[in-house]
Amino acid sequence: PPPPTPSRYGLVPSYDLVNARIGVRLDKGRLDLSVWARNLFDKRYFQTLSVANTGLVSAILGDPRTLGATLRTKW
Structure with missing residues (x-):
């Protein structure tokens, strides 16, 4: 089948x-503790947008702000 016609509804803005x-890092690098954030400012965005031949617009939303901590040790 031919590709769908380009549509402005299928364009993902930057x-x-x-x-x-x-x-x-503590104890000569044996202990590593960090806190982190992804999408720190909780930007709402689309990863993908697509338009079906029927006109249905579907999208995948980007991940919201995620916070976490990581603890690593070396033996």
């Missing part, structure tokens, strides 16, 4: 995301 991580 966007910027800010990720951050800060951490500390």
Whole structure:
């Protein structure tokens, strides 16, 4: 089948995301603790947009702000 006709509803506008991580290493690098954030400012965005031949517009939303911590050790 031929590809669908380009539609302005299928265009994903550009966007910027800010990720951050800060951490500390202790005990000569044996212990590593960090806190991090993805999509720090909770930007709402589309990863994909598509338009079916029927006119149905579907999308995949981007991930919301995610916060976490990581603890690593070396033996």
